[in-house]
Amino acid sequence: MPNQTKIIATSDRPTSHRLILNCPICQKITEWSPENRFRPFCSERCKLIDLGGVGQ
Numbered sequence: 001m002p003n004q005t006k007i008i009a010t011s012d013r014p015t016s017h018r019l020i021l022n023c024p025i026c027q028k029i030t031e032w033s034p035e036n037r038f039r040p041f042c043s044e045r046c047k048l049i050d051l052g053g054v055g056q
Contacts, residue, residue: 025049 019032025046032039041047 020029021032021040022028023030023042023046024040026042028042028046030036030039030042036042038044038047041050
């Protein structure tokens with residue numbers, strides 16, 4: 001499945017938007033927001049997998 005990025009309006013605040021994207025490691029749908037401390041990844045696991053490739 002190709003990476004997908006979507007911007008959707010939230011129902012409680014119609015003037016705000018959320019950025020929804022696929023995790024670059026596992027492709028799980030995740031949100032780019034201050035509440036997601038692992039962004040752009042979905043979890044600490046995916047973030048660590050990605051950082052594991054930095055030294056290679």
